[in-house]
Amino acid sequence: MASHRNIEAFRKFSKLNLENILHMQAELQHLEAVIEQVRTIPDLSSFDRIWIDDPESMSEDDIRRIFERSRTLLDQYYQALLGTARIKSLHQPRKDNLELRRQWYDEESGGDQFLYGVEAGIFRDRSMEADMLTLEENVGGKDALANFLSEKVMPLYHRFVGYKLHRSMAETAFERTWEYRPETLVIIGNAICMLLSAVIPTSSILVLFSVKSMAARLIAISMMSLVFSFLMNIIAQRRADVFMSTTAFAAVLVVFVGSTNAVGN
Structure with missing residues (x-):
């Protein structure tokens, strides 16, 4: 993945991430309710923090901890929301790049199935493809024409002419794979x-x-x-x-x- 661009792919853990955000949202909702209840008590309405069911029995330290917890949790909640929005803007890896990675993983001269158990499923399980992202943007970044050439024109060029004019990649695992540089398309x-x-x-x-x-x-x-x-x-x-x-x-x-x-x- 370090040697070839666009080959890297990582799981987004979308479901787990959203569940984590929902948990924080629920805790913040509870904290907000506690804070609003505390505001009705004249002697305690200056502070805030923890999981308290009986506001009448709280001390000023308890309420200070409630405010401290709400500040910490709000910061984590906003970071999670912004991080999720940023992750959603990243692209899914191309299917041919995923297939190339699987091919390398299976090859004895490549990865030689170096992963086992649950971790190997990240490479092998095709149902996870929708939950994958790549750190690279599409070929040419936001260059729509370069992306069009890459997705529509380049496969036709390779099928009829390119495989004769260009050499395949040097690694044994990729001996029937040709690499075209994005900069050329741009x-x-x-x-x-x-x-x-x-x-x-x-x-x-x-x-x-x-x-x-x-x-x-x-x-x-x-x-x-x-x-x-x-x-x-x-x-x-x-x-x-x-x-x-x-x-x-x-x-x-x-x-x-x-x-x-x-x-x-």
């Missing part, structure tokens, strides 16, 4: 974006310039905007970006049509 994605950003506007203008009918021009604008929107859905990070950029693209084309029509007249 570079290819950047090159494609640069090419499209130059070609799409100019080709659209050439099409509109060659079409004389206003109705045909409007139909061409609609079709080119549709193509542009499709490409932006692959490249852009947010739906708002797709909407705004497509609207701006269509507006530029409409302005071009209006200006050329005025010049022709």
Whole structure:
């Protein structure tokens, strides 16, 4: 896992984590009820802390401990909530990476089944896949185009061409496995974006310039905007970006049509 990116995978323990948060929430609920009860006692309404069933019998030290416990537990509760939110934002490992890890674990020249019992189940039990996370983001991080190339284009490339041009990994356990570096996909994605950003506007203008009918021009604008929107859905990070950029693209084309029509007249 240290030698190859995206191979690492760890359990989230989602069920156990949520149960722990619920336990803290229940204890805080009880503490809050005790504190509210203590507030009704004039001589004791300044402090707070522990699991007390009879507020009338509490001393100031008991109530101070209640407040100290509530502060400690609130801090743990908030950390657990924020940590859970952060964990949920991490990605699940790819299935092919999990299969690669299982393959290494089974190979005599690899892991040679070095884990036993319950711990081995983390590697072997496929029902745990939904509860796994990887510390690495998707290939290219938030680069949607690089991720698209990795998930859709790269398997096709490898099936027809890549396996002939690239060498498999050196380890015996991975002799029929090829590794493609994420940085290469990011570079290819950047090159494609640069090419499209130059070609799409100019080709659209050439099409509109060659079409004389206003109705045909409007139909061409609609079709080119549709193509542009499709490409932006692959490249852009947010739906708002797709909407705004497509609207701006269509507006530029409409302005071009209006200006050329005025010049022709």
